[in-house]
Amino acid sequence: xxxxxxxxxxxxxxxxxxxxxxxxxxxxxxxxxxxxxxxxxxxxxxxxxxxxxxxxxxxxxxxxxxxxxxxxxxxxxxxxxxxxxxxxxxxxxxxxxxxxxxxxxxxxxxxxxxxxxxxxxxxxxxxxxxxxxxxxxxxxxxxxxxxxxxxxxxxxxxxxxxxxxxxxxxxxxxxxxxxxxxxxxxxxxxxxxxxxxxxxxxxxxxxxxxxxxxxxxxxxxxxxxx
Ligand SMILES: Nc1ncnc2c1ncn2[C@@H]1O[C@H](COP(=O)(O)OP(=O)(O)OP(=O)(O)O)[C@@H](O)[C@H]1O
Ligand SMILES: Nc1ccn([C@H]2C[C@H](O)[C@@H](COP(=O)(O)O)O2)c(=O)n1
Numbered sequence: 001x002x003x004x005x006x007x008x009x010x011x012x013x014x015x016x017x018x019x020x021x022x023x024x025x026x027x028x029x030x031x032x033x034x035x036x037x038x039x040x041x042x043x044x045x046x047x048x049x050x051x052x053x054x055x056x057x058x059x060x061x062x063x064x065x066x067x068x069x070x071x072x073x074x075x076x077x078x079x080x081x082x083x084x085x086x087x088x089x090x091x092x093x094x095x096x097x098x099x100x101x102x103x104x105x106x107x108x109x110x111x112x113x114x115x116x117x118x119x120x121x122x123x124x125x126x127x128x129x130x131x132x133x134x135x136x137x138x139x140x141x142x143x144x145x146x147x148x149x150x151x152x153x154x155x156x157x158x159x160x161x162x163x164x165x166x167x168x169x170x171x172x173x174x175x176x177x178x179x180x181x182x183x184x185x186x187x188x189x190x191x192x193x194x195x196x197x198x199x200x201x202x203x204x205x206x207x208x209x210x211x212x213x214x215x216x217x218x219x220x221x222x223x224x225x226x
Contacts, residue, residue, distance in 0.1 A: 013203065
C-alpha cells in the first residue's frame with residue numbers, strides 16, 4: 001500500500017523577540033497551513049507549575065505537571081490572538097509576560113519536560129502543512145523539515161519590540177529590564193545541554209534588525225515558494 005508522504009513543515013526558530021510568533025502566524029495564514037507555537041506549550045507548563053506552587057527546579061514534579069497539563073489552542077473571533085487554554089483557564093494574557101517566558105525557559109532546560117511535550121508537538125504535523133515556531137523545531141522536533149528558517153535580531157531591537165508589544169497590552173515594563181531579561185533568557189536557552197537554541201545547519205539565517213514585518217514575511221515565504 002502506497003504510504004502518503006509526511007506533511008511539509010516550515011520551521012522558524014530563533015531567540016525571544018526575534019519575531020517568530022508574528023512571522024509564523026502570517027506565513028501560516030498565507031500558505032493555509034497549520035501553526036505550532038511551541039513556546040506557548042512551555043509557557044503553559046511553567047504557568048501550571050507555578051499555579052500548583054511547584055519548585056520549578058524540581059524536575060520530577062515539573063515533569064509530572066508537563067504530563068498532566070491540558071493545553072488547548074482556540075481561534076479568537078475576528079482574527080484576534082489565538083487563545084491558550086490551560087487546564088480549562090484562558091491563560092493567554094498571563095502567558096505573554098516576560099515572567100511567564102522566564103518560567104518557561106527554566107522548565108525547558110529539564111530533559112524529561114521536553115520529552116513529555118514531543119508527541120504533542122509532532123501531532124501538529126498534518127496536511128496541508130505546518131509552520132512550527134520555537135527554539136528546536138529545525139534541530140530536534142522536525143529535523144527532516146524541507147524548509148527551515150532561523151530569525152535573529154539584535155538584543156536591543158528585540159527588547160524594543162517586546163517593550164512596544166507589552167506596553168500596547170497595558171503592562172508596565174521598562175526597556176532596560178526587558179533587555180536584560182531577554183538576554184538572560186537567550187543565554188539560558190542557548191547554553192542548556194538539551195535542545196539548545198541554535199540554527200539548524202540547513203536553516204536560512206535571517207537577521208530581521210531594521211526589517212519590516214512584511215519584508216520578513218516575503219523572505220520566509222520565498223523559502224517555501226521560491
Ligand atoms: N521585523 C519586525 N519589525 C518590527 N517589529 C516586529 C518585527 N517582527 C516582530 N515584531 C513585533 O515584535 C514583537 C515580538 O514579536 P514576536 O512575539 O513574534 O516574537 P517571538 O520571537 O515570537 O518572541 P518570543 O519567542 O518571546 O515569543 C511583536 O509585537 C511583533 O509584532
Ligand atoms: N521549542 C521551544 C520553544 C520554547 N522554549 C522555551 C525557551 C523560551 O525561552 C520559552 C518561551 O518560548 P517563546 O514563547 O518565547 O518562544 O520556552 C523551548 O525551550 N523550546
